[in-house]
Amino acid sequence: MFGTHYNLERRSIRLVLAIIVAASIGGLVEIAPLFTIHETVEAAPDMRVYTPLELAGRNIYIREGCYACHSQMIRTLRDEVERYGSYSLAVESQYDHPMLWGSKRTGPDLARIGGKYSDQWQVAHLRNPRDVVPESVMPEYAFLARASLRVDDLPAHLAALKRLGVPYSDEMIANAASDAFGQASPDSDKASGVRARYGDATLVSLFDGDPRAVTEMDALVAYLQVLGRLTDVAHRQDDMGGSLE
Amino acid sequence: MVATMTIGERQVALAISIFVALCGVVLAAASGSDPLLVHGIIIVLAGVAGVFIILRDYYAPEPGPERLSRYYDEPIKAGIIAALAWAIVGMFIGDWVAWLLAYPDLTFDAAWSTFGRLRPIHTTGVIFGFGGNALIATSFHVMQRTSRARLPDQLTPWFVLAGYNLFCILAVTGYPMGITQSKEYAEPEWYADIWLVIVWVVYFVLYLRTLARRKEPHIYVANWYYLAFILVVAMLHIVNNLALPVSLGSAKSYSFFSGVQDAMVQWWYGHNAVAFFLTAGFLGMLYYYLPKRAGRPIYSYRMSIIGFWGITFFYVWVGSHHLHYTALPLWVQTLGMTFSVMLLVPSWIAAANALLTLNGAWHKVRDDATLRFMMVAAVLYGLSTFEGSFLAIRPVNSLSHYTDWTVAHVHAGTLGWNSMIIFGAIYYLVPQLWGRQRMYSAALVETHFWLAVAGLVVYVFAMWNSGITQGLMWRTYNESGTLAYSFVDSLVAMHPYYIARAIGGLMFLVATVIGVYNVWMTIRSVPAAEGRPVADQPASLPAGEAAAPARG
Numbered sequence: 001m002f003g004t005h006y007n008l009e010r011r012s013i014r015l016v017l018a019i020i021v022a023a024s025i026g027g028l029v030e031i032a033p034l035f036t037i038h039e040t041v042e043a044a045p046d047m048r049v050y051t052p053l054e055l056a057g058r059n060i061y062i063r064e065g066c067y068a069c070h071s072q073m074i075r076t077l078r079d080e081v082e083r084y085g086s087y088s089l090a091v092e093s094q095y096d097h098p099m100l101w102g103s104k105r106t107g108p109d110l111a112r113i114g115g116k117y118s119d120q121w122q123v124a125h126l127r128n129p130r131d132v133v134p135e136s137v138m139p140e141y142a143f144l145a146r147a148s149l150r151v152d153d154l155p156a157h158l159a160a161l162k163r164l165g166v167p168y169s170d171e172m173i174a175n176a177a178s179d180a181f182g183q184a185s186p187d188s189d190k191a192s193g194v195r196a197r198y199g200d201a202t203l204v205s206l207f208d209g210d211p212r213a214v215t216e217m218d219a220l221v222a223y224l225q226v227l228g229r230l231t232d233v234a235h236r237q238d239d240m241g242g243s244l245e
Numbered sequence: 246m247v248a249t250m251t252i253g254e255r256q257v258a259l260a261i262s263i264f265v266a267l268c269g270v271v272l273a274a275a276s277g278s279d280p281l282l283v284h285g286i287i288i289v290l291a292g293v294a295g296v297f298i299i300l301r302d303y304y305a306p307e308p309g310p311e312r313l314s315r316y317y318d319e320p321i322k323a324g325i326i327a328a329l330a331w332a333i334v335g336m337f338i339g340d341w342v343a344w345l346l347a348y349p350d351l352t353f354d355a356a357w358s359t360f361g362r363l364r365p366i367h368t369t370g371v372i373f374g375f376g377g378n379a380l381i382a383t384s385f386h387v388m389q390r391t392s393r394a395r396l397p398d399q400l401t402p403w404f405v406l407a408g409y410n411l412f413c414i415l416a417v418t419g420y421p422m423g424i425t426q427s428k429e430y431a432e433p434e435w436y437a438d439i440w441l442v443i444v445w446v447v448y449f450v451l452y453l454r455t456l457a458r459r460k461e462p463h464i465y466v467a468n469w470y471y472l473a474f475i476l477v478v479a480m481l482h483i484v485n486n487l488a489l490p491v492s493l494g495s496a497k498s499y500s501f502f503s504g505v506q507d508a509m510v511q512w513w514y515g516h517n518a519v520a521f522f523l524t525a526g527f528l529g530m531l532y533y534y535l536p537k538r539a540g541r542p543i544y545s546y547r548m549s550i551i552g553f554w555g556i557t558f559f560y561v562w563v564g565s566h567h568l569h570y571t572a573l574p575l576w577v578q579t580l581g582m583t584f585s586v587m588l589l590v591p592s593w594i595a596a597a598n599a600l601l602t603l604n605g606a607w608h609k610v611r612d613d614a615t616l617r618f619m620m621v622a623a624v625l626y627g628l629s630t631f632e633g634s635f636l637a638i639r640p641v642n643s644l645s646h647y648t649d650w651t652v653a654h655v656h657a658g659t660l661g662w663n664s665m666i667i668f669g670a671i672y673y674l675v676p677q678l679w680g681r682q683r684m685y686s687a688a689l690v691e692t693h694f695w696l697a698v699a700g701l702v703v704y705v706f707a708m709w710n711s712g713i714t715q716g717l718m719w720r721t722y723n724e725s726g727t728l729a730y731s732f733v734d735s736l737v738a739m740h741p742y743y744i745a746r747a748i749g750g751l752m753f754l755v756a757t758v759i760g761v762y763n764v765w766m767t768i769r770s771v772p773a774a775e776g777r778p779v780a781d782q783p784a785s786l787p788a789g790e791a792a793a794p795a796r797g
């Protein structure tokens with residue numbers, strides 16, 4: 001063995017090839033089957049895609065680095081399920097390019113935050129977290145309410161995701177900008193189109209309470225309110241007495 | 246730098262700089278109102294700066310053929326200075342965000358100043374800025390010395406160094422503007438990623454070209470590690486960053502992968518960034534500088550081989566231990582845990598090989614702070630790999646994951662292992678490269694050492710305490726069978742630890758500033774050493790000088 005190595009370390013190209021082989025096996029064995037084994041991701045026929053406004057909010061969540069302090073992955077542990085809700089399933093982040101499971105909980109998990117608090121609470125909390133949770137160490141995001149949301153490039157965002165396999169229809173792509181406006185403007189004539197394309201359960205709301213403009217605050221709150229609610233497959237598992245470790 | 250290049254190299258350098266500037270123009274022109282505009286301008290400025298630097302010395306006399314009888318150390322000096330500059334920036338931002346967790350109102354209601362946008366400046370600054378520049382600089386040094394060959398030309402090393410730093414600058418200027426992929430430790434967007442691939446391929450080819458010129462029949466173990474670092478980082482970087490840009494004029498891209506597959510790819514990348522950036526490359530450093538400074542050959546050739554191949558093979562399997570109890574299939578979690586535990590064997594073989602090398606030189610460890618930096622690095626490498634294997638065990642991970650325990654673990658490794666070996670190498674290199682008799686102040690090296698160790702201990706103990714407290718509070722039930730603490734209760738309990746952590750980090754930062762001052766004063770005011778050091782002459786070295794592996 002050491003004799004072989006004595007010769008190997010005299011040939012740079014062979015050494016390079018040996019390193020490549022040794023360092024490739026683990027990744028191939030663990031990653032490749034995840035794309036081919038059917039059971040890796042559960043079936044959830046009711047799973048819907050993000051609306052353009054929610055997607056824009058998700059991109060703000062990414063831009064602000066929220067994932068550095070908030071996970072979106074409830075583990076199969078009793079205390080986590082009791083604190084945050086049923087454990088996360090793979091299918092729930094099926095359309096998440098990239099996933100935002102996170103690695104650290106300086107703040108609580110957000111996988112099922114959608115619907116837990118009112119829009120008003122979310123906006124007040126984002127403006128200054130310490131107004132509603134005095135002990136919070138989260139930064140203030142009041143600037144989001146002052147920034148109007150860029151919507152002109154949303155069709156391009158949806159089209160890019162469609163090319164990666166997210167089932168956006170051509171109609172959804174064509175109407176992305178107006179749907180973003182409509183979802184945050186319940187009184188406008190564009191609101192009905194959002195529900196028609198993304199389902200009746202889609203939350204159409206004033207979000208930040210200001211009807212004059214669609215802001216980044218609207219988008220982020222729309223995203224937070226849909227977290228954990230794209231499919232109810234995890235809750236159905238609850239009804240069946242979903243088992244935990 | 247330009248004066249040491251041949252005319253032909255100056256022309257190519259000029260062409261590359263102009264090309265870079267043009268790429269910047271294209272990006273800026275395509276960007277519209279996108280934040281990409283700023284990055285286009287930065288790339289243009291980088292290209293223009295390159296043109297100016299080259300033109301300033303374009304007509305300087307060409308170096309004569311006598312240069313070929315010497316090692317080419319100019320880029321190493323630049324790399325060390327860049328590493329130190331990034332160390333200050335990265336550690337300062339790190340300590341700043343540490344204070345933000347204790348006093349969250351320090352954000353001035355400005356978007357750029359929030360924890361979420363600043364934190365990746367810290368991680369990129371210290372890992373890629375400080376660590377990466379130190380790796381590139383020391384690899385240039387080690388590959389020349391252990392091959393007894395000069396770098397093959399005078400342009401490629403500068404391209405690698407300048408190109409790599411442009412990547413780092415694009416990364417850290419992007420985060421405050423909100424440009425990020427959100428993949429931890431792979432935040433830079435598609436155009437920066439493509440640029441890094443180009444730089445990295447050139448770096449790899451440079452390494453092979455130097456090895457091809459070697460006058461030693463054997464490739465020394467340090468080079469195996471540097472090669473593994475370069476190769477596997479390329480593999481990880483390319484796969485994890487596969488993404489579709491929204492358009493050529495948009496900084497934003499969407500990852501090819503989603504959900505559970507993306508999580509696995511990300512942590513395959515994330516943990517192997519630890520493995521091949523922060524471990525393999527740094528073991529290369531350790532395997533050269535520690536025996537050199539101690540004046541002893543590596544303890545065991547066989548342990549070097551087992552350690553190297555064990556680390557290279559096992560590490561790639563362990564990324565899934567970041568995803569215990571998640572929606573990742575259980576079989577992958579189990580594989581990750583199993584290999585994480587097995588990984589302890591080659592890790593400790595590598596650490597033991599370094600520490601046993603010090604047998605017979607322990608009096609030097611006592612007297613020489615530079616060697617002590619390296620010794621502590623090897624010890625902390627052993628301790629943090631033990632902790633890593635421990636944390637990868639599923640039930641342990643159920644407590645530690647998502648808490649500050651992970652942060653403690655990472656900083657035990659980065660402060661205790663990576664920073665210590667870098668500073669050990671720098672204190673070894675600076676007098677030699679700049680031809681000085683010694684460091685400006687031995688007392689300041691001692692001060693740096695003890696302050697850094699103290700800061701490390703404060704930091705890690707604070708985070709151990711907070712992490713374990715956090716983990717226990719989250720899972721504590723009261724007598725009626727409901728959760729005993731709200732999340733906010735656990736947050737309140739963290740406050741004193743967050744202050745202690747920020748103080749520990751500040752101590753480490755001050756220690757680094759002292760080190761940088763000492764390096765600066767050494768370059769400026771320590772008298773030149775008499776004669777040229779033997780280490781400067783590849784052809785005339787005595788046979789034993791090139792740290793050939795001990796056989797045994």
